[in-house]
Amino acid sequence: MNKEFISLLEKHQLRKTAPRLSVLSILKAKNTATSQPDLEAMIGKDVDRVTLYRILKTFEEKGIIHKILDLNGTANYAICHSSCNEHDHKDNHVHFNCTVCLHIYCLDNIQIPDIKIPSGFVSHTTNFVSYGICEKCSKKAEQYVNSNDEE
Amino acid sequence: MNKEFISLLEKHQLRKTAPRLSVLSILKAKNTATSQPDLEAMIGKDVDRVTLYRILKTFEEKGIIHKILDLNGTANYAICHSSCNEHDHKDNHVHFNCTVCLHIYCLDNIQIPDIKIPSGFVSHTTNFVSYGICEKCSKKAEQYVNSNDEE
DNA sequence: TCTTATATTGCAACAAAGTTGCATGATGTG
DNA sequence: CACATCATGCAACTTTGTTGCAATATAAGA
Ligand SMILES: [Zn+2]
Ligand SMILES: [Zn+2]
Ligand SMILES: [Zn+2]
Ligand SMILES: [Zn+2]
Numbered sequence: 001m002n003k004e005f006i007s008l009l010e011k012h013q014l015r016k017t018a019p020r021l022s023v024l025s026i027l028k029a030k031n032t033a034t035s036q037p038d039l040e041a042m043i044g045k046d047v048d049r050v051t052l053y054r055i056l057k058t059f060e061e062k063g064i065i066h067k068i069l070d071l072n073g074t075a076n077y078a079i080c081h082s083s084c085n086e087h088d089h090k091d092n093h094v095h096f097n098c099t100v101c102l103h104i105y106c107l108d109n110i111q112i113p114d115i116k117i118p119s120g121f122v123s124h125t126t127n128f129v130s131y132g133i134c135e136k137c138s139k140k141a142e143q144y145v146n147s148n149d150e151e
Numbered sequence: 152m153n154k155e156f157i158s159l160l161e162k163h164q165l166r167k168t169a170p171r172l173s174v175l176s177i178l179k180a181k182n183t184a185t186s187q188p189d190l191e192a193m194i195g196k197d198v199d200r201v202t203l204y205r206i207l208k209t210f211e212e213k214g215i216i217h218k219i220l221d222l223n224g225t226a227n228y229a230i231c232h233s234s235c236n237e238h239d240h241k242d243n244h245v246h247f248n249c250t251v252c253l254h255i256y257c258l259d260n261i262q263i264p265d266i267k268i269p270s271g272f273v274s275h276t277t278n279f280v281s282y283g284i285c286e287k288c289s290k291k292a293e294q295y296v297n298s299n300d301e302e
Numbered sequence: 303t304c305t306t307a308t309a310t311t312g313c314a315a316c317a318a319a320g321t322t323g324c325a326t327g328a329t330g331t332g
Numbered sequence: 333c334a335c336a337t338c339a340t341g342c343a344a345c346t347t348t349g350t351t352g353c354a355a356t357a358t359a360a361g362a
Pocket of ligand 2: 066068078091093095105106107
């Protein structure tokens with residue numbers, strides 16, 4: 001399993017270090033994007049805050065991960081699928097930000113629709129974030145309602 | 152002209168104070184969203200940073216202004232058009248963030264398109280930001296190229 | 303394996319934005 | 333004009349992002 005991450009680092013000419021492998025395995029295991037503070041907590045204090053910051057910055061520049069800003073403007077990171085590289089990210093999928101658990105989901109299968117922008121303006125990238133309640137939180141809410149009904 | 156702002160404050164049961172009127176007149180005069188730091192600079196040190204923060208927070212809650220996060224996750228604010236109120240903002244227009252001048256434009260005429268989200272997820276709001284080069288910056292770039300040709 | 307150039311990390315220090323509590327002052331109502 | 337309430341200013345603090353520099357780990361070549 002580690003081989004996957006090692007070859008990923010090699011592909012981008014990055015040295016294989018413990019902190020980097022930790023970051024990759026954490027991000028890969030989750031189906032939601034992760035903020036730096038959360039990553040810090042998960043990795044523990046073996047890795048310095050600044051190191052983490054720089055790892056994330058490097059990974060983003062190399063097209064290994066992409067950044068999504070949450071409700072508060074805090075950066076969250078998720079693995080780029082497939083074919084992103086240093087020169088162009090193709091993360092043109094929609095993101096869903098749950099306002100209850102605050103998780104950010106990459107909706108990889110949902111493409112950002114095209115729009116017409118005013119003439120004179122040139123668009124390079126677009127960002128589409130949907131805010132609401134995720135599946136897990138919806139189910140929890142249902143369960144809560146049901147358990148109250150039973151009483 | 153001030154009457155407009157005064158009645159706006161009255162409508163929302165907010166006291167008419169100098170700092171609030173300043174904020175409203177600045178935001179209304181601009182066709183781009185404004186960050187809090189910029190507002191601070193424009194208003195000057197008559198108004199405390201925290202006061203400004205609270206004014207913006209109140210205005211946003213009342214549906215007088217809406218918040219857009221820029222590239223760096225910094226909050227920018229723009230007047231809500233027409234019919235927003237305390238209970239629902241209807242700011243479902245696309246925003247354009249210029250990567251050169253960093254201005255954020257409200258594209259009031261361009262609605263955010265609907266998308267299908269996975270079943271189980273419930274969306275309440277959506278955010279669409281287009282990043283690129285705005286009209287002004289495009290023209291400046293053209294002029295620059297032309298002036299170089301002439302030499 | 304040892305050596306060396308260079309990439310990476312840790313620490314310290316700082317900057318920017320957001321946030322809270324509390325005392326003081328302004329506003330609007332009767 | 334008095335009073336209740338809203339709004340402001342100040343101080344203090346948190347979180348996130350960022351840079352410089354010295355110490356260390358990595359990879360490649362001898
Ligand atoms: Zn959720
Ligand atoms: Zn994503
Ligand atoms: Zn511009
Ligand atoms: Zn807008």
